């Protein structure tokens with residue numbers, strides 16, 4: 001009797017286990033082949049009665065993507081083609097954001113115009129950006145979508161997109177669709193300004209063309225904007241991994257900022273007592289170039305600086321302009337937008353310095369070589385030129401710090417083209433809007449800028465006559481030498497206030513002298529705290545090594561050595577680009 005019961009129980013248990021195992025197998029299969037994503041996203045589209053897969057026939061649209069090498073996109077294009085157009089994304093914002101009810105302005109007063117410009121974006125990626133936006137933005141707020149093709153090589157893309165989207169949009173009539181194509185490439189700054197010129201909504205969203213907005217992205221932003229018309233906002237950007245396209249959580253403990261060379265930097269956000277993680281917070285700069293601003297204030301500020309070319313710096317300039325001219329910037333952690341941060345530029349940059357200029361300099365062979373080097377990296381040169389314009393426009397007397405860190409920017413001719421551009425004169429904008437001096441921003445918005453060099457006595461290039469102290473070669477064969485001061489990559493130095501160390505600007509290598517050696521030699525060593533051999537004293541324009549009391553000297557062309565200090569010796573006079581404070 002008990003044996004039979006046993007057998008039955010075993011049978012039952014086996015049955016239950018088999019069913020469980022089968023269920024597990026189904027789950028694994030569904031997850032493995034991404035069926036869940038497909039099913040949910042398909043349902044999502046149909047449910048929302050928006051641009052359904054059927055209407056848009058997007059598969060047909062993306063099959064016409066021209067075959068291009070990976071370098072053109074810098075992400076996994078094949079995977080992008082095979083993923084659902086709108087996929088389910090993980091909830092990355094704090095759970096309290098989901099529970100909150102947002103105080104939203106009336107839709108008739110908060111119409112949103114979205115500007116997306118792109119150059120050589122894969123069709124599936126652009127489509128995902130657009131469809132995700134449409135399906136995750138409350139219909140009543142999404143007023144118009146302005147898509148600008150900035151001279152992409154896939155010449156048929158825009159017309160085809162327009163055809164499909166217009167057909168899909170017939171029943172809804174919303175959002176208004178505007179398509180434009182630049183026959184030749186004009187850069188993202190020109191294109192975004194053009195988008196803003198065409199826009200008619202109350203607010204502008206500038207969006208990259210490889211993004212996925214997450215659920216509920218708009219409401220937290222609108223709530224803030226409605227409270228304060230002088231505010232411009234960024235979501236927290238969630239990184240999408242370029243190869244796996246997996247969607248990850250961005251960090252709400254970071255602010256946007258920039259350094260004196262006008263490069264964008266993340267800065268730590270320090271939470272005030274009782275400040276919740278999900279609370280909006282002020283930020284010196286936007287979280288990158290994805291931002292929402294009222295159209296009126298954008299135009300009042302004269303938009304993005306039209307003198308900036310192709311790529312880079314425009315959102316930093318807008319941030320400086322906003323803060324100085326009565327605006328504010330916030331990052332809103334309850335709003336999330338995914339963005340593919342690509343490992344390298346996915347496009348070429350036009351040359352910055354023309355052949356003619358090179359010819360002019362022909363006599364000076366060296367300078368010519370420098371210019372060639374500059375030409376090799378026109379992306380850097382474009383960024384440098386844009387940064388120089390920003391420094392000249394807004395940094396007031398602090399622009400010398402910028403030049404100290406970017407000495408080669410001095411060589412870059414500006415000849416600002418104004419013919420086809422609307423007039424843009426920072427001095428006029430400052431007068432018109434009663435803008436504050438840059439110093440105010442350092443005091444009230446970005447104290448990090450003040451502190452950045454607080455422990456330095458001097459910084460920048462270190463020059464004797466027309467030669468600069470430079471670290472040449474590659475590891476482990478690095479060499480200290482004198483080189484032309486004009487190269488883009490010429491070494492930048494830091495003379496530290498307390499330790500007296502003379503280090504490269506990333507503070508890894510220090511100039512050292514072995515005091516115990518018979519003939520003291522200069523060398524490069526990893527910087528180490530409390531290392532006597534690495535201590536230098538600033539004596540007027542001389543650099544005296546503390547251990548040996550010898551001075552840095554350049555007695556013959558390109559010869560670098562140590563010798564007895566002779567006051568007023570020209571060969572021992574080394575100038576930093578910027579002296580900040582005397583050594584203590």
Ligand code: UD2
Nearest residue numbers: 117118119150187188208209288289290311312313315339
């Ligand atoms: C960052 C910003 C971007 C912008 C840029 C600096 C984020 C997430 N993105 O870009 O918004 O501020 O820095 O200018 O912070 N494009 C054109 N024409 C061009 C070059 C680019 O239309 O000549 C498009 C491009 O297809 C993309 C957008 O401009 O949609 C931004 O360029 P990106 O994605 O290559 O640069 P990224 O993300 O480093």
Ligand code: MN
Nearest residue numbers: 208209339340
């Ligand atoms: Mn981007």
